[in-house]
Amino acid sequence: MGSHREPWPSLYRNRSNHIYIKLFVSTLLVVISFRLLFSCSAPFFSFSTPPTTAEGAVASEVGVGVEETRKETTVIAEAANPQMASDDEESEQCDLFAGEWIPNPSGPAYTNASCRFIEDHQNCMLNGKPDTGYLYWKWKPYGCDIPPLDAKKFLDAMRNKSWALIGDSILRNHAQSLICLLSKAEEAVEVNHDENFKSREWCFPSHNFTVSLLWAPFLIKSETFENEDGESKSEIQLHLDELDPKWINQYESFDYVVISGGQWFLKTVIVWQNGTVIGCHYCPGKNLPELGVEYIYRNALRMAFNFITSSSRKPRVIYRTWTPDHFEDGEWFNGGKCDRTVPYKEGEFKGKNIDHLMRRVELEEFKRVEGAGHAAPLKLMDTYHLSLLRPDGHAGPYRQFRPFDKGRNVKVQTDCLHWCVPGPIDAWNDLMMEMVMNE
Numbered sequence: 001m002g003s004h005r006e007p008w009p010s011l012y013r014n015r016s017n018h019i020y021i022k023l024f025v026s027t028l029l030v031v032i033s034f035r036l037l038f039s040c041s042a043p044f045f046s047f048s049t050p051p052t053t054a055e056g057a058v059a060s061e062v063g064v065g066v067e068e069t070r071k072e073t074t075v076i077a078e079a080a081n082p083q084m085a086s087d088d089e090e091s092e093q094c095d096l097f098a099g100e101w102i103p104n105p106s107g108p109a110y111t112n113a114s115c116r117f118i119e120d121h122q123n124c125m126l127n128g129k130p131d132t133g134y135l136y137w138k139w140k141p142y143g144c145d146i147p148p149l150d151a152k153k154f155l156d157a158m159r160n161k162s163w164a165l166i167g168d169s170i171l172r173n174h175a176q177s178l179i180c181l182l183s184k185a186e187e188a189v190e191v192n193h194d195e196n197f198k199s200r201e202w203c204f205p206s207h208n209f210t211v212s213l214l215w216a217p218f219l220i221k222s223e224t225f226e227n228e229d230g231e232s233k234s235e236i237q238l239h240l241d242e243l244d245p246k247w248i249n250q251y252e253s254f255d256y257v258v259i260s261g262g263q264w265f266l267k268t269v270i271v272w273q274n275g276t277v278i279g280c281h282y283c284p285g286k287n288l289p290e291l292g293v294e295y296i297y298r299n300a301l302r303m304a305f306n307f308i309t310s311s312s313r314k315p316r317v318i319y320r321t322w323t324p325d326h327f328e329d330g331e332w333f334n335g336g337k338c339d340r341t342v343p344y345k346e347g348e349f350k351g352k353n354i355d356h357l358m359r360r361v362e363l364e365e366f367k368r369v370e371g372a373g374h375a376a377p378l379k380l381m382d383t384y385h386l387s388l389l390r391p392d393g394h395a396g397p398y399r400q401f402r403p404f405d406k407g408r409n410v411k412v413q414t415d416c417l418h419w420c421v422p423g424p425i426d427a428w429n430d431l432m433m434e435m436v437m438n439e
Helices: 009-039 066-073 089-092 151-157 167-180 293-310 353-371 384-388 426-439
Strands: 101-102 137-141 161-165 188-193 201-206 209-215 220-225 236-243 255-261 268-273 278-281 316-320 378-381 392-396 416-421
Touching: 137 426, 151 167, 151 426, 161 167, 167 201, 167 209, 167 416, 167 426, 220 293, 236 293, 255 293, 293 353, 293 378, 316 426, 353 378, 353 384, 378 426
Parallel strands: 161 209, 161 255, 236 268, 255 316, 316 378
Antiparallel strands: 101 137, 188 201, 201 209, 220 236, 268 278, 392 416
């Protein structure tokens, strides 16, 4: 008889172990997927392939090249996040928006090496901005102090809540700062975006907290035809009697909303009302009546404020005021620059005429709803003055990656409107937390 050997007992054990391991891994993946799916709100944008930069890097992977850049530029130390101050009575009696920028040796709360959510155009450290002094200032209200945003305390307070930031690219700039600051306590997960990555949604799974960025540069309905450099192939079509459905259709699903108008209102626009063109702003050669930017801005804000105050569900809403630019010797398309390296002193720069006009419209429209007794869900975050004093905090030519590697005579687009991240815009979130947590 031929010998017949039984399979080795160890082989049975190995097969059994493999089955248990596979079962365990499969169960673990299902649990993780379930947690991510149900711990944050369901996606509401369509996914697409992330855009790439001129250098071919995926836009969301802003950490690429960090090590190389850190070898050639000054390394910025991250500030330890101190405990929240407990002097609530002092802050209640203090005007948070009247103050000055004071030196802050601690530096930023995060860097481009520790936060992966900084977009290329605001990633000044990665892009080679040579001066780093803009990172070492802190906003100090007169007569009181505000602590840095405490990410853990904020996330704990916002458990099972949802936020939306609604507006233009400055709100997108603001959102980057917020996500970076909060990610110090829990790493954010980007769960959704639209085709052009202008609207996005992030989730903090263990807190069931979501932050949504909704692209609505006019707050009212518009058709735009611009690329990321602000170059337009046609005039913007603006509907003065319709709010932008991208935000009003989702408005009642949020617990907190940050909203703002902005510099898009200064562009050439053709204005529609009741299905008919009624005029324009800055459209020479069109043979249309000039409506003026004040008229358009006032009507857009009035519609937005009326919607907010009359909504059946009333999220807590923060309106952030006008953001000035700091272009000197020109504007966006004609050689304007911003190469200052320290903040303005009080009274050194009072803003441009258009800044005063737009801010006046905002304050008047806010006071109108406040005076009518309808402003209960609407708060004013007046960041205009503190932003006015920071010409040093913009990307300038460093919205591109190392723009002068091929020589100083290279023509580059300069940005003196959006803020470096990290940078002065982080103070907006410190103030926002103070407003919300002490409400």
